[in-house]
Each structure stands twice: as C-alpha cells, then as structure tokens.
Amino acid sequence: MTESVPLTWEEVARVYGRKIYNFAYRLTGNSDDAADLVQEVLLRVRKGLASYQPGSFEGWLWRITRNAFLDDVRRRNRRPTAPLPEEVDRWDLASSPAADIEYARISIGDDVQKALLELPFEFREAVVLCDIVGLSYEEIARAVAVPVGTVRSRIHRGRKLLRESLT
Amino acid sequence: MTHAGELISAYLDGELGRAEIDQLLDHLNGCGRCAAELQEMQRVRSAVRSLPLLELPPGLIPEADAEVIPLHRNKGFLVGAAAAVVALVIAVAAIITPSATPVSLEELNSRYAARASLDPAFGPAKVVVPYLADFLE
Numbered sequence: 001m002t003e004s005v006p007l008t009w010e011e012v013a014r015v016y017g018r019k020i021y022n023f024a025y026r027l028t029g030n031s032d033d034a035a036d037l038v039q040e041v042l043l044r045v046r047k048g049l050a051s052y053q054p055g056s057f058e059g060w061l062w063r064i065t066r067n068a069f070l071d072d073v074r075r076r077n078r079r080p081t082a083p084l085p086e087e088v089d090r091w092d093l094a095s096s097p098a099a100d101i102e103y104a105r106i107s108i109g110d111d112v113q114k115a116l117l118e119l120p121f122e123f124r125e126a127v128v129l130c131d132i133v134g135l136s137y138e139e140i141a142r143a144v145a146v147p148v149g150t151v152r153s154r155i156h157r158g159r160k161l162l163r164e165s166l167t
Numbered sequence: 168m169t170h171a172g173e174l175i176s177a178y179l180d181g182e183l184g185r186a187e188i189d190q191l192l193d194h195l196n197g198c199g200r201c202a203a204e205l206q207e208m209q210r211v212r213s214a215v216r217s218l219p220l221l222e223l224p225p226g227l228i229p230e231a232d233a234e235v236i237p238l239h240r241n242k243g244f245l246v247g248a249a250a251a252v253v254a255l256v257i258a259v260a261a262i263i264t265p266s267a268t269p270v271s272l273e274e275l276n277s278r279y280a281a282r283a284s285l286d287p288a289f290g291p292a293k294v295v296v297p298y299l300a301d302f303l304e
Contacts, residue, residue, distance in 0.1 A: 013228040014228075017223055017227070017228050018220070018221075018222070018223050021221065021223050021224075021227075022220055022221055025221055026218065031221075031224065035224050035227055038223070038227055038228065039227070039228075042228065109214075109217070109218040109219060112214050112215060112218055113218065116215070127215060130180060131212060131215040131216045132215070132216075132218065136182070137177070137180065137182045152173050152176065152177050152182065153173050155173075155176050155177075155180070156172065156173035156175065156176035156177070156208075157173075159176055159208050159211045159212060160208075162211045162214075162215070163207050163208070163210075163211045166211065166214065
C-alpha cells in the first residue's frame, strides 16, 4: 500500500484538523475540549514530524492524538474546579446565524452522542475511531496499541451497548 | 460456531476474509437471533456514521486556513528587500552626488538619523529587518 505522507504540519492541519476535532468532540461532547485537543495534537505533530519514520502515518498520527487526549483527561481530572456545563457552550454557539446552523447540526445526533458518552472509554474510543474517523481495524490497533482481535471485540461490544441505550 | 458475535461487526466493517464471510453467512442462514443482531448492528453503525461531521471553529488553525502563506512570506521578503535596495541606492546617491549647495557628510548623516528616529517607516534597515527575521525563522 502506497501512502502519501504529509510533509509539513500545516498540511497535517489542513488534511486532519477537522477529523481530529470530530474525534475529540465525539469522545467528550465538548467543543472547547475538542478545540484544545486539535491545537495540542498539531503542536506534537510539529515536534514529532522531524523524527517521523515513513510507515503508517495514520497509525502514528492517531497514536499522538490519543495520547494527547488521555494526557488532557488526566490533567483535567486533577483540576479541582468543576467544568462548566455544556449548556453554557451552546448559548455561545447559538449567538450568530452561522452558529445556529452549527448548533442544529450538533443537535441532530444528540441521542447518539449521549449514548456514546455513556460507553466505557475503550469501547467509545474504538467505535469513534472506526465510525467517525474511518480507520481500519489494523490502524486502530496501531493507534491504541492493542491486538486487532481486541479492536474487533471492543467495537462489537461498544455497538451492542449503544443499541441498548438507543432502544 | 455457537453464535456469530463480533464477526457481525467485523463483517459490516469489511474486516472479514473470504473464509470468515462464508462461515458467517452459513450461520446466519440457520440462526434467526444472529440474523436479527446483524440488522440491529447495521442500524447502530449507520446511526453513529451519520452523526454530522462538525466544522472546525474558525481561526483554530490559522496557518492552515491560508494555503499560500509561505509564498506570500517569500514574496514579502523579496519586495521588502527590493524596496530596501532602492532606498539604499537613493540614500547613497544623495550622499555621494555633489550638490550645488555643499552639505557635509556629518550633516546628512544626522538629518537621516533624526528622521529615522522619528519615523519608523523611514530608513532601509527598518524595512528589511522584520521581513528578514520572518524569513529566517
């Protein structure tokens, strides 16, 4: 399989920024956290590209993304202040016509998003990487550092739990 | 096989080899429970996949929004350098060209320095430095 590897972090930002944002948004349900993650990942990509060995770029990128996400979760958990409720975000979002459209887009999947957030992290992560980001099982295995069989099992168990929440 | 289990999701995701697909389809023919589960998993899978793909908040990655930044920056550098050269030539010409009313070099220098200190846009060095710094970054 030939793979064209983006050479600059600007290209990575252009090609993958939106995917990284959606990955983080679907994992957290929070637009600010998702935006922070995009910036943190791009920072790490910028530092890491110099030493990047051609191989599975997707695996490399999503491993960085996942690690940044987990570091962020750990940092937030140590913080004593309670996070702002998501409603606050939505007031901000709904303040302009363009934001209204974006808010409507978010609302469309509200029940699915809620069900995703109820999943244990490992299952949620596997489902999001598969169905939102569009990675193959092999790429997910590389990003998460588990065998492909584990990915297969997590995705299926995740979907079964989603089915229970959604019915 | 007892029941199809995770083969169902892997099948929907196109992650099964020929042999496993045949094995699964054989099983589904005789197992209503797994056939129903396949349909439900398909429904869940497409519900997640049809979540809207959200736009990046504007300005989150400004460098990526403007595709031609390096080009602009290089051009900016060249234009800046060209302007600097022109300004330098004029300044040098003014200094070395004998004029009708003789002005000392010291006087010219101090006039030039006085204006350069008052007007940040005046003087070739002021034009070159920011672009050059940008370029060498």
